[in-house]
Amino acid sequence: MEKRVIKTADGSETLFNDEYGEAYHSTKAGAYTESLHKFVYPCRIPQLAKEKGYIRVLDVGFGLGYNVAVAIKEAVKSNPKVKLDIISIEKDKQIFEKINSLNIHTELENIYKQILKGNFGYLSLMNEKIEVYKSENENFSLKILFGEGRKLIKLLAEENYKFDAVFFDPFSPKVNTEMWTLELFRYIRKLIDRYGIFATYSASLAVRKGLIEAGFKIGLVEPVGRKSYSTVATIDGDIPPLTEKEEKRIKNSPYAVPYRDNQELTLSKEEIKKNWEDNIRLTF
Ligand SMILES: C[S@@+](CC[C@H](N)C(=O)[O-])C[C@H]1O[C@@H](n2cnc3c(N)ncnc32)[C@H](O)[C@@H]1O
Numbered sequence: 001m002e003k004r005v006i007k008t009a010d011g012s013e014t015l016f017n018d019e020y021g022e023a024y025h026s027t028k029a030g031a032y033t034e035s036l037h038k039f040v041y042p043c044r045i046p047q048l049a050k051e052k053g054y055i056r057v058l059d060v061g062f063g064l065g066y067n068v069a070v071a072i073k074e075a076v077k078s079n080p081k082v083k084l085d086i087i088s089i090e091k092d093k094q095i096f097e098k099i100n101s102l103n104i105h106t107e108l109e110n111i112y113k114q115i116l117k118g119n120f121g122y123l124s125l126m127n128e129k130i131e132v133y134k135s136e137n138e139n140f141s142l143k144i145l146f147g148e149g150r151k152l153i154k155l156l157a158e159e160n161y162k163f164d165a166v167f168f169d170p171f172s173p174k175v176n177t178e179m180w181t182l183e184l185f186r187y188i189r190k191l192i193d194r195y196g197i198f199a200t201y202s203a204s205l206a207v208r209k210g211l212i213e214a215g216f217k218i219g220l221v222e223p224v225g226r227k228s229y230s231t232v233a234t235i236d237g238d239i240p241p242l243t244e245k246e247e248k249r250i251k252n253s254p255y256a257v258p259y260r261d262n263q264e265l266t267l268s269k270e271e272i273k274k275n276w277e278d279n280i281r282l283t284f
Contacts, residue, residue: 003015008027008029009030011032012025024066025066035070037221038199038230039169044165047078048075053082056163057086057087057163058087058089058156058165058167059166060088060153060179061149061179062095069108083139083141086143088145090144090149093146095144114137115142118136125159126155131145154187162192162196163191163192172204173202178268181210182261183262186214189216192235194236195236197232197238200230200231201230202231203230206255206259207231208246210259215235216233217235219231219241219242220240220243257279
């Protein structure tokens with residue numbers, strides 16, 4: 001497996017993924033900076049560490065582990081006694097090889113050492129045997145569930161798991177469409193605590209509309225390394241508001257149509273994308 005390492009704007013390294021034709025992180029914002037400003041701060045991890053001392057995180061798309069590592073770092077900085085319970089979702093079993101090909105940022109080195117000390121086992125979700133990688137120390141327990149993300153999210157919701165923060169970080173809706181549908185967001189809504197916060201880098205109208213139709217209120221997060229604001233969503237939590245301009249765009253733009261899956265979440269990404277494009281054409 002060829003690994004193309006890219007040095008990002010803040011000096012942290014990421015990789016290019018050939019299957020999706022995208023980098024794992026925004027090279028202009030920087031991998032570390034992106035985790036901090038698009039996921040960890042918007043989900044209020046430092047505040048939760050201080051106020052609650054116990055944080056349940058759902059991390060969708062573990063990838064190179066930056067979001068998880070930066071969340072642990074910031075939470076511990078804010079409260080050295082914090083305990084994070086993290087469940088990550090990932091389909092790619094080669095992530096450890098990929099992580100090992102990077103020069104890890106010095107600030108995150110220790111945390112990665114701890115994360116990489118874990119071992120493989122199994123977990124049962126609704127009587128299904130799921131392959132899991134577990135690692136922990138006094139501040140965190142991390143379980144990476146391996147498999148198709150939609151299926152794992154559905155199983156977690158059926159098992160009534162709840163989370164205070166959701167880092168939603170698949171590749172972009174254009175190439176990873178199956179992970180951005182209204183049907184999947186409905187499961188995420190079941191999984192999130194009433195005051196929990198969902199954060200994603202995406203500024204897509206289809207995604208924003210999907211989140212709203214799934215029952216979330218949404219808000220905007222100041223951009224880093226680009227012009228567009230990223231997105232947060234919650235049921236009743238504290239998030240920055242939508243601007244009037246964006247509210248109008250979501251209401252009036254012909255592109256503000258959610259991606260749709262079937263109820264079993266089994267359509268292919270090509271089918272989901274084609275249905276969406278047909279739908280858009282109808283509204284023009
Ligand atoms: C942009 S990367 C995530 C970067 C990561 N959050 C980080 O901080 O390094 C997206 C990840 O989502 C995973 N992914 C994409 N589609 C998936 C699916 N349908 N099920 C499970 N994982 C998926 C990819 O394998 C990839 O590792």
